Amino acid sequence: DQQVKQNSPSLSVQEGRISILNCDYTNSMFDYFLWYKKYPAEGPTFLISISSIKDKNEDGRFTVFLNKSAKHLSLHIVPSQPGDSAVYFCSNNNDMRFGAGTRLTVKP
Amino acid sequence: DAGITQSPRHKVTETGTPVTLRCHQTENHRYMYWYRQDPGHGLRLIHYSYGVKDTDKGEVSDGYSVSRSKTEDFLLTLESATSSQTSVYFCAISPGNEKLFFGSGTQLSVL
Numbered sequence: 001d002q003q004v005k006q007n008s009p010s011l012s013v014q015e016g017r018i019s020i021l022n023c024d025y026t027n028s029m030f031d032y033f034l035w036y037k038k039y040p041a042e043g044p045t046f047l048i049s050i051s052s053i054k055d056k057n058e059d060g061r062f063t064v065f066l067n068k069s070a071k072h073l074s075l076h077i078v079p080s081q082p083g084d085s086a087v088y089f090c091s092n093n094n095d096m097r098f099g100a101g102t103r104l105t106v107k108p
Numbered sequence: 109d110a111g112i113t114q115s116p117r118h119k120v121t122e123t124g125t126p127v128t129l130r131c132h133q134t135e136n137h138r139y140m141y142w143y144r145q146d147p148g149h150g151l152r153l154i155h156y157s158y159g160v161k162d163t164d165k166g167e168v169s170d171g172y173s174v175s176r177s178k179t180e181d182f183l184l185t186l187e188s189a190t191s192s193q194t195s196v197y198f199c200a201i202s203p204g205n206e207k208l209f210f211g212s213g214t215q216l217s218v219l
Contacts, residue, residue, distance in 0.1 A: 006150070034207055043112075043198055043210030044151070089150055093205050096141060097167060100150035 003027050004090050006099035014107055019077040021102045023090035028071065032093040035064060035075050037086045038101070044089060048075070080106045111135045112211040114199050120217045127186040129214050131199030133179075137209075139202040140182040142166075142174065144195040145213075151198065157182055189218040 005024045013019045025033070031052055036044040050057040050064045050073065057064050063076045077084055087101045111134035121127050131140060142154040143166075153166030155174040163174050171193060173185045186193055194217050200208040 009148070032206070036208075041213075043200075043212050044208075045210070046207040049207060091151075091208075093207075095153075096156065096208070097153055098143075098151040100148060 003030075003095060003097055004033075004092055004099045006090060006102050008102050009100070010103045010105070012105045012107065013080050015082055016079045019075075019080045019084065019104055019106065021075040021077075021088050021090075021104065023073050023075075023099055025071050025073070025092065027092075027094070028068070030092040030094050033064070033066065033073050034091045034093060035062075036089045036091065036098075038089065039086050047088070049093075077104075080104075082106050082108050112199060112201055112209060114197075114211040114214050116214060117212065118215045120219065121189055122219055123190060124188050127189050127216065127218075129184040129197055129199075129216070131182040131184070131201075131211060133182075133201050135201060135203075135209070136179060137201040137203045138179075139204070140176065141200040141202075141208065142172075142182070142184045143198045143200065144168065144193075145198060146195050154184065154197075189216075191218050194218045 034049040035047040037047045038044040048062050066073045085106050087103045089098045089101045091098045113132045115130045141156040143151045152168045157163045157176040175183045197214045199211040
């Protein structure tokens with residue numbers, strides 16, 4: 001039973017536009033949500049996180065929003081760049097499980 | 109890669125043979141994890157360790173065992189490899205219940 005779910009396997013956006021990646025969760029007791037980025041033939045790397053007591057966390061071009069009532073979080077990348085093309089995973093720090101990932105392609 | 113080394117990087121083996129993957133860290137982190145990555149499934153947790161000789165099962169532990177006799181080493185063993193265990197395996201470490209640092213992965217093919 002997946003505790004975090006990413007329902008969009010892929011997303012394609014134009015360079016300079018906003019990318020929005022979504023993640024839903026089932027357990028309202030999670031403390032932290034984390035986003036990781038993965039390039040081909042490399043291990044995932046940590047991107048940004050958000051505490052369950054906050055509704056927004058921003059780091060440069062990356063912002064994560066948390067909607068606790070909907071049990072939903074989203075990662076916004078603006079402006080998107082071709083180097084952002086990767087697979088993005090959401091996770092939580094309680095059971096360390098991951099969603100299935102969303103492959104983002106940013107077209108020049 | 110935050111002081112994490114996975115070995116081997118690539119392995120091809122035959123069905124029914126035992127296989128051991130090694131994860132070595134130089135960070136002295138308490139927590140170590142093994143994941144497998146498969147298309148459509150993302151990263152799935154196999155086993156994890158919260159200290160020397162302290163391990164527990166993840167969501168896809170059947171067919172796998174682990175051992176951690178030293179802080180720096182976490183071994184994943186496939187007792188009798190099957191084709192369904194063909195995958196990319198990632199080791200991860202963490203000092204606490206927080207963000208993970210991943211190794212570069214092991215591509216395992218079971219023929």
